[in-house]
Amino acid sequence: MQVELRSELINRLLALPExxxxxxxxxxxxxxxxxVPNVMIFNCEIANLPDAFRDIRTSDIVxxxxxxxxxxxx
Numbered sequence: 350m351q352v353e354l355r356s357e358l359i360n361r362l363l364a365l366p367e368x369x370x371x372x373x374x375x376x377x378x379x380x381x382x383x384x385v386p387n388v389m390i391f392n393c394e395i396a397n398l399p400d401a402f403r404d405i406r407t408s409d410i411v412x413x414x415x416x417x418x419x420x421x422x423x
Contacts, residue, residue: 351395352398352410354410358412362375372390375414377405378412378413379405379409380409380411381409385398385402387416
């Protein structure tokens with residue numbers, strides 16, 4: 350399931366590095382304190398949620414934590 354992020358989270362993600370081409374791998378922090386781990390965010394705005402979290406709405410997401418980005422190999 351895909352959920353569009355709010356503008357303040359989109360702006361925050363725009364300032365962070367990509368995990369890969371066109372996506373960021375993040376943990377989503379929800380209003381109730383739950384954490385949805387390893388969520389792919391496409392183009393800083395669309396969260397691809399696992400089926401177990403299909404009840405999550407845009408307003409439920411309060412923060413994002415970027416997973417560690419591995420440096421590119423030379």
